Amino acid sequence: MAGNSFGKLFNLTTFGESHGPSIGGVIDGCPSGIMLDFDAIQNEMNRRKPGQSEIVTQRKEPDTVEFLSGVFEGQTTGTPIGFIIHNTNQKSNDYSHIKDVYRPSHADYTYEKKYGIRDYRGGGRSSARETACRVVAGAIAKQVLKDVKINAFTSSVGDIFINKPYQELDFTKIESNDVRCPDEVIAQQMIDKIKAIRKEGDTIGGTVTCVIQNVPIGLGEPVFDKLHAELGKAMLSINAVKGFEYGSGFCGAKMKGSEHNDQFNSDGTTKTNLSGGIQGGISNGMDIYFRVAFKPVATIIQKQNTLDNKGSIVEMQGKGRHDPCVVPRAIPIVEAMAALVLADFWMLNKCYK
Amino acid sequence: MAGNSFGKLFNLTTFGESHGPSIGGVIDGCPSGIMLDFDAIQNEMNRRKPGQSEIVTQRKEPDTVEFLSGVFEGQTTGTPIGFIIHNTNQKSNDYSHIKDVYRPSHADYTYEKKYGIRDYRGGGRSSARETACRVVAGAIAKQVLKDVKINAFTSSVGDIFINKPYQELDFTKIESNDVRCPDEVIAQQMIDKIKAIRKEGDTIGGTVTCVIQNVPIGLGEPVFDKLHAELGKAMLSINAVKGFEYGSGFCGAKMKGSEHNDQFNSDGTTKTNLSGGIQGGISNGMDIYFRVAFKPVATIIQKQNTLDNKGSIVEMQGKGRHDPCVVPRAIPIVEAMAALVLADFWMLNKCYK
């Protein structure tokens, strides 16, 4: 109810603030008997962690996961999987300058108004650090889902975007560059853009596209818990996300029915896939694809006026080591949230069989 | 769990198929002691109902709500509010022609694959008729929310769109025209467009913008149940929706942090509102605004090839009386779902006080 749990059958509850001793979570409902691939889990963590390349924050966090329960002799036991990730690089003094100040377009003001108190160090609970716990759970959800393939990639940075349908992209190239864009020419432009933006002490937004393949027919629970509705909620729950569209998305709103309808093949597949692999909230076996919009990071290394907790306008300047663009590190988070949604529906589907 | 309930504290469960004896719902968690305005409820129903104007389906349904419980001497009692809406205009024979056929870009195929059986009459459960129940609950949620103002309107039909910020629009004009667009010049163009499309036996998509004013600070539950994440899920659960964006939305993904940050005034309001009234998933007291994309209605009055349940491709033609554009009737549904989300968070906020 208080918003720190996600999923019904495959349920993740997370806890932790950016500068507490550690963050962590509990996965309740992971099926038993899964021989966990711990390297695969750590690999997802490494894709998200700070300091991994020259276009992300240079903050250093090893982000190694410590499992406390739910796994015995390498296998899941069906009991809750508790895990923690230590906060090794806290530098709380970095944040004394924002103790009494609400940073523009950050959650400082709303947290203080809602709760009457806030842990101001590094944004406390509102820090994107929390998403590390989602990546742990998502990496396990991927192992539950086996054959389902989830590939997210950077589809735009500022006004630079991939001008091709995803079918023409080679997903094996996603990890070949720091920005995680499968089109290497566009990737280089994005990287240059991000470096230029960082030089200005500024930040830039972007979009992530996610393609999910080999999804069984029948996932999703109409009428309220439609598959795309849960995917949308999952993506919108990620820090800095401003929009979600699937299939034809906002372009679909400009089209005619005669253009938009996907004609069937005799095997139940469709000739086109403007529906984005979902019909009436239920997967139809075609590729599911969606796009997620990320705003520019709010922390900029420029002077800004802002409000302090006495009601005065004061000048502040961002310090610390921040991401000029959040998108490259958001890729594994988008995949993780998609995996959590699918694992949940995949398990739910079995109940009704 | 099976997807037919929405909301935690102010909870709606709906039931019913397009051509059963009736549809209905149960509202569990409505506060007691509210003297219900039944005219206001029926008025919302009338905004959604078929046959209300010449640009919507000419099907006739009175859509009068019968309350069965939870109200005593005009007041809510705190016990569940059960209600039904009779299906008076069923014409099931209209649908015999689709008994064995999966209509393109409808849920016929996915329902049959998921459940092994489907009520093919008028789309059964997947029919937008179900949204009438949402409008009943939303109309009551509006009465719970009192001062909060929720205004949705048609912001585009096909490629015709309002080219002004919402602050320049007069919401009192929304109901002055059949398409529910507050800009009367654009409204007329939209109406003409819809009429032309209908002549072709075709359909067209569009977008709805919703603006929510007088929202108290502090609604929303990070990290997963962010206010915009629940609004997004709510909107994406409406039939034919393909996308959701709030505040700067997808445009925000092209911007720099220095452009996107909302500077504070000393009273805690902000000079700009690219954030869309939500920071870190919690309302900040500024206007909340979002945009919802609707695809064109899948039923067109043109010949199409499609698949039957024997695996053959057959020719079919849409019959019956359908909407050339879903957007005008979607306005009250968008408002209703927004009201349900806000009422839920508004009540939840009190627990933690």
Place this chain on the structure above:
Amino acid sequence: MAGNSFGKLFNLTTFGESHGPSIGGVIDGCPSGIMLDFDAIQNEMNRRKPGQSEIVTQRKEPDTVEFLSGVFEGQTTGTPIGFIIHNTNQKSNDYSHIKDVYRPSHADYTYEKKYGIRDYRGGGRSSARETACRVVAGAIAKQVLKDVKINAFTSSVGDIFINKPYQELDFTKIESNDVRCPDEVIAQQMIDKIKAIRKEGDTIGGTVTCVIQNVPIGLGEPVFDKLHAELGKAMLSINAVKGFEYGSGFCGAKMKGSEHNDQFNSDGTTKTNLSGGIQGGISNGMDIYFRVAFKPVATIIQKQNTLDNKGSIVEMQGKGRHDPCVVPRAIPIVEAMAALVLADFWMLNKCYK
């Protein structure tokens, strides 16, 4: 959250007051493709309904169920099953005398204090009439459970009780007498007792024992949602219930471990079953059995002093047609709630496979 829903996967939401136009419910999560046996459902209703024998209330209600959705051509479709039961015998004038009075040991006072308003007619929402909806859902849950056998019976009325282990009873005799006690000698004593109590204008309590056979191993979700914990909650949610015990129950608290432990047979069954078919909250394949205590009905046809809503003590006398003993009509309700708990866990178990 507001307490009118039960079950996670096989979920029932009920609504309705004793003297509203009708009561009803929604079953969300019933598997699709079940050819419903409507006679079996009505038969359960008849076991609960008033006026069925000379030892229960002589009020007359046909209690016929009208299904509004979720069933197509006799089969469940996987969509929510909405149903209503009309209140045909309301006689609201019967209740004018309690409009301003709180009946002793009824919920009049607590409802009014909690909600600030109450539908005083026949107890409104707090009336046991609501349990008719549980019986409908339970009868469907039994059809989901197929081979599982649920038999409840009257094990005591006042100080008259069956002094045999259930293994020595013939469950086919339960319906052979009005009090639903499988021991016909004891049954006659119970019936005479109830008739004598009614003559005094008084009421009497009793206990129901329930035995569940052919339960698959593995139902129940430790640590909080143990099978017996959910059974206990289900039984305690029935009107007038004061206690629940399973297996050795309260007697077990007097025993030694060396007496209480159930020794295994080599096939995994146990020589004794003091555990009551559940170990660590999970079914072990042995019979599940439990006992439920019902207090005497609070409405007696004798003069009592009580409190009115002005804070004065006034004399009142119960009117209307009430049950001298609730237990005979409680049998199908106990079975229904047991079926709901088991169906839920039975479905949940499949998710984790």
Place this chain on the structure above:
Amino acid sequence: MAGNSFGKLFNLTTFGESHGPSIGGVIDGCPSGIMLDFDAIQNEMNRRKPGQSEIVTQRKEPDTVEFLSGVFEGQTTGTPIGFIIHNTNQKSNDYSHIKDVYRPSHADYTYEKKYGIRDYRGGGRSSARETACRVVAGAIAKQVLKDVKINAFTSSVGDIFINKPYQELDFTKIESNDVRCPDEVIAQQMIDKIKAIRKEGDTIGGTVTCVIQNVPIGLGEPVFDKLHAELGKAMLSINAVKGFEYGSGFCGAKMKGSEHNDQFNSDGTTKTNLSGGIQGGISNGMDIYFRVAFKPVATIIQKQNTLDNKGSIVEMQGKGRHDPCVVPRAIPIVEAMAALVLADFWMLNKCYK
């Protein structure tokens, strides 16, 4: 869904096995701004911990709680409170002898059948060690509840019981003896009984009575989530519990309505309280009291035949340091679970105001 979470608004999720690195939990929904009394929390832990007196297991565990999040400068922040308790005294070799054996009346067999795998060390997840996490959360819930007084005590051990109504007992004496019985004469008999039983290498059951005072009127959500139904579930979820009764309980089933009805005083209190402070599932402001039955601990230090995982009957003998009677250490657990239920309803009540 998988059973490791309790509570709706004040929600506890626990994780951890008896012999993993640590156990722990997450409290999601604790109101912000509470200055936590950490000594009070540790004091509750000390009442539950092993080795505290000569009549409980001599196993030594400091059971110190480490808080990882949700608390800033001593105050709750409204974000999830994550905590862990290290398992310092694992002695896993103690358990090698049960690796392949299912102990009688333990959960070894059901866990292995349900999950296909089990952590056999010390009972793994089914160990009562998990209840330490409940005590942490309950101690915080007590601080949320402020004025509400919760007193549990040992009311019987074997056939030795307190033969007085709770009103005649002095709760300040509960902690004055090792068995936590407020009647010091009976307490000594209980202690002697437990020592004698331990000498035999045997164990004994008992009952706990809990009295809750200063409860506001209006807690509880009919019809399914009645206050006593949730209390019952909470108690039945504690290891070794076999029964729950409140107010008149099973004795009430032998009474007449004319004896059982609680007559009102003009202030809304009642002259008697057979109802146990709850009417129609809602607290009425009178004392809430209930009784919980605990079976004898299944681990006895005597030779027993049992089943191994090859299907053979083998002889085994309990080793290690176990409780001869679970009741003295169960007192703080019963109080903790009661506090969790009340805190949840107390918060829920505010939403509907």
